[in-house]
Amino acid sequence: GAVVSQHPSWVICKSGTSVKIECRSLDFQATTMFWYRQFPKQSLMLMATSNEGSKATYEQGVEKDKFLINHASLTLSTLTVTSAHPEDSSFYICSALWSGNTIYFGEGSWLTVV
Amino acid sequence: GNSVTQMEGPVTLSEEAFLTINCTYTATGYPSLFWYVQYPGEGLQLLLKATKADDKGSNKGFEATYRKETTSFHLEKGSVQVSDSAVYFCALSDGTDSSASKIIFGSGTRLSIRP
Numbered sequence: 001g002a003v004v005s006q007h008p009s010w011v012i013c014k015s016g017t018s019v020k021i022e023c024r025s026l027d028f029q030a031t032t033m034f035w036y037r038q039f040p041k042q043s044l045m046l047m048a049t050s051n052e053g054s055k056a057t058y059e060q061g062v063e064k065d066k067f068l069i070n071h072a073s074l075t076l077s078t079l080t081v082t083s084a085h086p087e088d089s090s091f092y093i094c095s096a097l098w099s100g101n102t103i104y105f106g107e108g109s110w111l112t113v114v
Numbered sequence: 115g116n117s118v119t120q121m122e123g124p125v126t127l128s129e130e131a132f133l134t135i136n137c138t139y140t141a142t143g144y145p146s147l148f149w150y151v152q153y154p155g156e157g158l159q160l161l162l163k164a165t166k167a168d169d170k171g172s173n174k175g176f177e178a179t180y181r182k183e184t185t186s187f188h189l190e191k192g193s194v195q196v197s198d199s200a201v202y203f204c205a206l207s208d209g210t211d212s213s214a215s216k217i218i219f220g221s222g223t224r225l226s227i228r229p
Contacts, residue, residue: 004157006157036219038222041122043118043218043219043222044219044222045219046217046218095158103160103217104157105150105152105157105158105159107155107157108152108157
């Protein structure tokens with residue numbers, strides 16, 4: 001069964017609104033989580049590293065004010081896409097680090113901005 | 115910078131056919147190499163890995179050998195099953211495991227197996 005759960009799996013939102021995606025580690029505490037996005041026929045690209053209790057570390061070129069990451073507890077990290085636009089439509093997937101050396105991925109979330 | 119290139123899909127095979135999914139990489143230093151698999155409706159799972167040149171990773175009948183001379187890590191399976199239908203991602207990290215180091219993924223190859 002899944003050890004990392006993402007919600008929602010699919011979401012459609014209107015342009016200009018914000019949408020939040022949750023990533024939960026179900027059976028373990030994760031001090032570090034990672035957020036990726038994937039455009040069609042392209043690689044999974046790391047967006048940011050989320051550390052519990054501190055600010056996320058964003059990759060170069062990722063707008064931190066647009067993609068807000070909150071890792072408020074050891075089992076939950078959230079990604080909020082603010083003022084979403086159609087070009088933000090993508091597949092977003094998170095992963096959580098367990099016991100320092102194993103990564104578990106979520107199922108991913110499809111975002112469509114209309 | 116580091117990058118991973120894998121063959122585009124979709125790949126459609128009949129059950130019991132031989133499978134090869136090509137993967138090549140560009141990296142400085144000595145990366146670790148991975149194959150991840152994503153079954154329909156599930157998260158990415160680590161399928162196999164190799165941490166140094168000439169290492170062979172294997173799992174569930176799949177194999178891949180870390181070839182430094184050709185910078186490749188091709189995925190193979192001698193006889194595929196319908197249950198192998200999934201998306202396969204080749205990846206690398208600049209650490210010795212898939213944890214604290216950043217993982218760089220290929221674009222993924224969708225595999226469909228016909229009964």
